[in-house]
Amino acid sequence: MTQPATATTRRTPLSRDRVLRAAVDVADAHGVDGVTMRSVGESLGVEGMALYRHVAGKDELLDGLVSTVLEEVTAAATDLPTSVDHGEDWRPVARALMLRAREVLLQHPWAPALIATRGTTGGVTLPWYEQLCGILFSAGFSDDLVHHALHALGSRALGFSTELFAADSPAEEDPATAVERVRELTATMPNIGRVVASMTHDATGTLGGCDDQAEFEFGLDVVLDGLEARRASGAGA
């Protein structure tokens, strides 16, 4: 049962980087609550106490988790443009940068919430912001408007939240109970009832079927269009 790791694996010395990568794997598999000094150690074939050689403690390990994921975000953007040509629409380029960030974060569903608990992201996101700045400046943004855009887009890309709106619609729901639920809702909350009713009329016919990706892109386009309007009109704020 106690399968000893191969000699090679056993001998590979621990390092801060290996610890953090192992912790990310544990979080991906068991959520952030599953990340324990002992569990991360076990996934490395080592006692949990051995980790203290390479990270100061649990808190720094969690910070490291955030940094590791955000480095992944930054790395995933390196094959995207860092500027636009004169007269070129900057929005598709910034859009791609934003969607790429989202792709990475969706692979680590625990990450946005953990990022939110940390006060800051440290410096690891700077290259990503530098890239975004490059795109915006080359498109003719003013200093102030770039600053505002960094806040508006940065919080959207790195701190996006999913499904706050959902009112616990059970994954598998009987159509009859769904209709009944809409009826109840409509009785006391006519406006929400109207929205939900319009959703049930769509192709799928299912309730609570919000397309997170589509909603993210809608909100993103609203922001991109709004920033472009302000750039074109020369408004600093």
Added chain:
Amino acid sequence: MTQPATATTRRTPLSRDRVLRAAVDVADAHGVDGVTMRSVGESLGVEGMALYRHVAGKDELLDGLVSTVLEEVTAAATDLPTSVDHGEDWRPVARALMLRAREVLLQHPWAPALIATRGTTGGVTLPWYEQLCGILFSAGFSDDLVHHALHALGSRALGFSTELFAADSPAEEDPATAVERVRELTATMPNIGRVVASMTHDATGTLGGCDDQAEFEFGLDVVLDGLEARRASGAGA
């Protein structure tokens, strides 16, 4: 030292509601990590194990924390309009609703991150969404556009994140080191350096002085204007 609570206080029977309110107070005072079955019990003059009579466990207590704060958000909105007059600009009304929500959440700095860890907000936010729906429908929004707006504004109001952008500027920083830091930044990251430089030129002269409130309002106005443009042009998406 062991000050016994007054007889009256002692006799007031525990209830789910009192437990949750006590837990919110503990979180406000010591952060969400300070919320412990034992610490919440102590703040009520009771052993931690007594809480299990009123909440199923720690997880339900945290869910209750989120619900309590979100009920506060909903309650804080009741003196705001639920619709607009024909031809009235809906944006200032929706804006007030959003800013009111933010005000409440800023009093519980731990709340957004905790909300993010919970999959859903349960049904407690429905009245708030109902109110927002009422405003949007009365302003002539289509069903689809209201749906999109609920996502765009809801995630912004309830899941907003602060200061993801900041690169750990120490609270108290010597101006000389600040200038040096900008120089280093500018060397490898000219675009970010330009933004930071433009910030240091403002009235305060301090570095890293991002005005979260102003940035929130800027991003909010971008979204509100974008939604209005889509409403006016009759675009469903």
Added chain:
DNA sequence: ACCTGAACACCGTTCAAGT
């Protein structure tokens, strides 16, 4: 009916001891 005390499993952390 409601709370307490003791107990157990698990976690973060320290540190002397191993190799």
Added chain:
DNA sequence: ACCTGAACACCGTTCAAGT
């Protein structure tokens, strides 16, 4: 130099026992 084992404080949770 790097890891292990034992130990300690603290936490979530259960449950028999108190009042």
